[in-house]
Amino acid sequence: MSALLEVKNLQVRVEDREILHGLSLTVNKGEVHAIMGPNGSGKSTLSHVIAGKPGYEVTGGEILFKGEDLLEMSPDERAAKGVFLAFQYPVEIPGVATMTFLRTALNAQRKARGETELSTPDFLKKVREVAASLNIPQDMLRRGVNVGFSGGEKKRNEVLQMALFQPSLCILDEMDSGLDIDALRIAADGVNALRSSDRAMVVITHYQRLLNYIVPDYVHVMSKGRVVKSGGKELALELEESGYAQFEEQAA
Amino acid sequence: MNVAVVKPTPERALGELFATARDRLPGSGIVSEVREAAFAEFAKRGLPNRRVEEWKYTDLRALLREVAPLAAAPDQAALAKAATAVAALDVIDAYKLVLVDGVFAPKLSDVSALEAGVRLNTLSEVLEDRDNKVRGDLLLTNATSDVMVSLNAAMATDGFVLNVDDNVALKKPIHIVHVATQTGTAAFTRSLLRVGKGAQATLVESFAAAAGAQTYQVHDAVVVWVGDDAQVQHVRLVEDSHDASNVSTAIVTLGAKTQFNSFNLTSGSVLSRYQGFLRFGGEHANATINGVNLLKDRQHGDTTLVLDHAVPHCDSREVFRAVVDDRAHSVFQGRINVHPDAQKTDARMMTRALLLSDEAEADNKPELEIFADDVQCGHGATTGALDESLLFYLRARGLSEKEAQALLIQAFVGEAMESIADEQLRELAIATAERWLAARG
Ligand SMILES: Nc1ncnc2c1ncn2[C@@H]1O[C@H](COP(=O)(O)OP(=O)(O)OP(=O)(O)O)[C@@H](O)[C@H]1O
Ligand SMILES: [Mg+2]
Numbered sequence: 001m002s003a004l005l006e007v008k009n010l011q012v013r014v015e016d017r018e019i020l021h022g023l024s025l026t027v028n029k030g031e032v033h034a035i036m037g038p039n040g041s042g043k044s045t046l047s048h049v050i051a052g053k054p055g056y057e058v059t060g061g062e063i064l065f066k067g068e069d070l071l072e073m074s075p076d077e078r079a080a081k082g083v084f085l086a087f088q089y090p091v092e093i094p095g096v097a098t099m100t101f102l103r104t105a106l107n108a109q110r111k112a113r114g115e116t117e118l119s120t121p122d123f124l125k126k127v128r129e130v131a132a133s134l135n136i137p138q139d140m141l142r143r144g145v146n147v148g149f150s151g152g153e154k155k156r157n158e159v160l161q162m163a164l165f166q167p168s169l170c171i172l173d174e175m176d177s178g179l180d181i182d183a184l185r186i187a188a189d190g191v192n193a194l195r196s197s198d199r200a201m202v203v204i205t206h207y208q209r210l211l212n213y214i215v216p217d218y219v220h221v222m223s224k225g226r227v228v229k230s231g232g233k234e235l236a237l238e239l240e241e242s243g244y245a246q247f248e249e250q251a252a
Numbered sequence: 253m254n255v256a257v258v259k260p261t262p263e264r265a266l267g268e269l270f271a272t273a274r275d276r277l278p279g280s281g282i283v284s285e286v287r288e289a290a291f292a293e294f295a296k297r298g299l300p301n302r303r304v305e306e307w308k309y310t311d312l313r314a315l316l317r318e319v320a321p322l323a324a325a326p327d328q329a330a331l332a333k334a335a336t337a338v339a340a341l342d343v344i345d346a347y348k349l350v351l352v353d354g355v356f357a358p359k360l361s362d363v364s365a366l367e368a369g370v371r372l373n374t375l376s377e378v379l380e381d382r383d384n385k386v387r388g389d390l391l392l393t394n395a396t397s398d399v400m401v402s403l404n405a406a407m408a409t410d411g412f413v414l415n416v417d418d419n420v421a422l423k424k425p426i427h428i429v430h431v432a433t434q435t436g437t438a439a440f441t442r443s444l445l446r447v448g449k450g451a452q453a454t455l456v457e458s459f460a461a462a463a464g465a466q467t468y469q470v471h472d473a474v475v476v477w478v479g480d481d482a483q484v485q486h487v488r489l490v491e492d493s494h495d496a497s498n499v500s501t502a503i504v505t506l507g508a509k510t511q512f513n514s515f516n517l518t519s520g521s522v523l524s525r526y527q528g529f530l531r532f533g534g535e536h537a538n539a540t541i542n543g544v545n546l547l548k549d550r551q552h553g554d555t556t557l558v559l560d561h562a563v564p565h566c567d568s569r570e571v572f573r574a575v576v577d578d579r580a581h582s583v584f585q586g587r588i589n590v591h592p593d594a595q596k597t598d599a600r601m602m603t604r605a606l607l608l609s610d611e612a613e614a615d616n617k618p619e620l621e622i623f624a625d626d627v628q629c630g631h632g633a634t635t636g637a638l639d640e641s642l643l644f645y646l647r648a649r650g651l652s653e654k655e656a657q658a659l660l661i662q663a664f665v666g667e668a669m670e671s672i673a674d675e676q677l678r679e680l681a682i683a684t685a686e687r688w689l690a691a692r693g
Pocket of ligand 2: 088
């Protein structure tokens with residue numbers, strides 16, 4: 001098995017406060033990893049640093065993606081290389097039609113990879129197929145990006161993009177928050193459809209329930225900026241029973 | 253000791269400006285008198301400086317320094333260069349009327365194609381028509397005493413006098429194209445459009461340079477009367493060369509129950525001032541006056557609008573957007589006068605500026621003078637940078653920094669372009685903005 005993502009002893013600061021204190025995580029192709037952990041433990045911070053969000057200072061460690069130094073790349077280079085983060089809080093972009101956004105993004109990634117741009121009919125066909133499979137109505141695609149979308153619709157729009165861009169690493173930050181039971185199942189089906197031997201997923205969640213739908217190979221517990229325990233899918237069930245208290249002591 | 257009083261160079265040049273141009277200026281008799289009075293007014297006051305309240309952000313004495321000498325009438329070579337420039341602009345289906353260096357160029361225009369119900373004369377031929385007793389009025393206005401309008405009256409060489417008869421709906425826009433072919437000279441033009449009762453017309457104005465034309469000046473004025481129940485669209489695209497100057501004025505009078513919809517896009521000129529004076533002269537009229545400035549390098553772009561709600565029951569909407577990069581400077585001044593008996597006026601003005609660099613600057617001066625009590629008037633203004641979280645979202649989806657900025661800028665200016673009713677003109681404005689964005693690299 002070849003490592004797709006290697007996070008080694010990562011230390012990250014935000015505004016002079018260290019949030020991640022030497023975090024390590026290796027994700028191989030074909031695997032699904034779940035990351036759980038209390039509020040404020042640094043899960044979103046990790047996902048942001050992997051995606052390249054500005055404002056974080058990496059003071060130590062490294063991140064390799066397909067063997068390359070990810071921290072040297074701009075966010076768009078990372079996206080073109082196959083990193084995708086489904087945001088915990090997707091932003092609204094008024095005035096930019098969802099369709100225009102999707103086409104510009106897809107073609108920018110293809111261009112960066114030296115592939116030809118998709119023709120408009122091919123693009124439309126593809127979006128319609130994916131949208132239909134995720135139960136996303138066409139009129140949502142005509143609106144501004146996430147503008148006036150419900151919390152659940154925003155999350156579905158993230159999964160739609162993931163399905164469209166076909167990234168090799170999918171990081172899902174609390175994809176399940178704000179989704180009703182039916183929407184959760186549909187979104188999880190969408191994610192599962194993307195599982196493949198040359199793609200990996202990192203699923204950040206607070207709830208075991210999501211992991212019934214997207215069954216992980218590994219579960220990691222994060223606390224106070226570190227991975228404090230790793231195990232198989234049964235670890236999530238254990239957490240549901242006992243909570244995080246034991247790990248908080250460990251991390252302190 | 254006798255010290256000769258030597259006037260500073262700009263003002264000395266000023267006197268010569270009119271003296272050397274006189275032979276070329278059409279019209280004698282009453283027209284000459286109007287011109288002389290107008291020039292005397294200009295000579296007395298000179299170019300406006302920052303102590304003139306209406307010009308405080310655009311000090312022409314500092315920025316323009318002096319009025320350039322009148323451009324020579326275009327020769328064959330100039331017309332050939334202009335033809336190439338016009339062809340590049342010829343993207344909309346319209347009746348095209350071309351002015352080259354301030355002179356009508358019939359060979360580059362579509363005069364014969366004009367439909368029934370429209371009468372067209374050139375400004376110069378009407379000014380020369382001795383049988384026309386009111387020809388001097390073409391150079392007069394009581395809408396403003398602005399000194400640059402006086403200069404325009406004194407120096408105007410050509411332009412168009414257009415009449416659209418009552419109840420005529422023009423099938424295509426009238427497109428006045430201003431092309432400069434020379435370097436270091438000034439063109440002075442004035443056009444008048446009278447739209448009859450119940451008529452519908454669209455006026456498009458483009459300003460552009462032929463290849464090689466540099467540091468020229470454009471001094472233009474447009475006077476529009478909109479008859480009762482008429483509908484008029486007015487779209488301006490200022491794409492002059494990046495070292496040119498453009499000082500333009502629009503004077504608009506609206507009749508009762510009219511709909512007036514205007515949009516100005518300035519992306520060219522190192523120095524530009526677009527001043528609009530709009531007067532509601534009849535009840536239940538409705539005006540939308542929108543604009544976009546796209547400025548970079550050291551461009552200075554000023555849009556100044558004065559709206560007079562002189563009668564009751566009229567609505568006005570102003571949406572202005574500025575995108576300012578590098579060391580450019582955008583100015584928006586919006587004045588709304590609500591006269592004492594203009595009850596039920598509904599006037600709103602919203603202006604937003606987007607600063608793309610630390611050295612970019614935007615000034616905004618709203619002025620509301622309200623003398624009626626039963627009115628709704630509002631204005632709002634924001635100035636800021638692009639939202640970092642939106643930029644990151646787009647970049648995380650694969651857009652480069654410039655692509656992400658371009659998409660957000662398009663959305664930002666799009667709010668002011670939505671009001672352009674005619675689809676081909678809206679597309680034209682969008683395409684012009686896209687060109688500006690593409691040129692940012
Ligand atoms: N921009 C920032 N400025 C200051 N502190 C920050 C910033 N971003 C994150 N933090 C802090 O870093 C810590 C980790 O935040 P993070 O969002 O990564 O947690 P999380 O594990 O995703 O929590 P949750 O489960 O609530 O989503 C928190 O204490 C948070 O307040
Ligand atoms: Mg989080």
